[in-house]
Amino acid sequence: MGKKxxxxxxxxxxxxxxxxxxxWDPxxxxxxxxxxxxxxxxxPRVFAYALESDSAEPIAKYLGVVSTQSxxxxxxxxxxxKIAQMSIEVKVGLGL
Structure with a gap:
């Protein structure tokens, strides 16, 4: 990540x-x-999306692209x- x-x-x-x-484990x-x-x-990308938004949609879309295209x-x-929502729930639970 380059920074602490x-x-x-x-x-x-x-x-x-x-x-x-x-x-997730596709x-x-x-x-x-x-x-x-x-x-x-x-x-790093999932983490960034989680920090940037309270919406699970960007994470879900990214995971979909990764699993289908990559x-x-x-x-x-x-x-x-579901995975994206878990990530957002953890973020909220940590008070971020």
């Missing part, structure tokens, strides 16, 4: 990382830690929206 985050933002960053790996690898960093390249998977808009 305040503690609340760092906690949000870590939790979104966990959400992406354990809940390629089904979260049953082991061998590929723990698989989705971390998408983390990974070649079928669209799962309901799942992407």
């Amino acid at each position: 985050l305040p503690p609340e933002q760092l906690e949000l960053y870590k939790r979104i990382d966990e959400i992406l790996f354990y809940k 390629i089904g690898i979260s049953d082991g830690d061998w590929a723990r960093d698989e989705y971390q390249s998408y983390l 990974m070649g998977l079928s669209a799962a808009p309901e799942h992407d929206l």
Whole structure:
């Protein structure tokens, strides 16, 4: 990320990382830690969207683009929206 985050933002960053790996997991690898960093390249953008807005829509749209265009998977808009909403709920819960 290049800069040190305040503690609340760092906690949000870590939790979104966990959400992406354990809940979003479009390629089904979260049953082991061998590929723990698989989705971390998408983390900065999801984190930025979460900080910038209280809406889950930008996150859901981004996750949809990643899974369909970058990974070649079928669209799962309901799942992407659920994941995006989790990220926003964590943000709100942390008081951000």
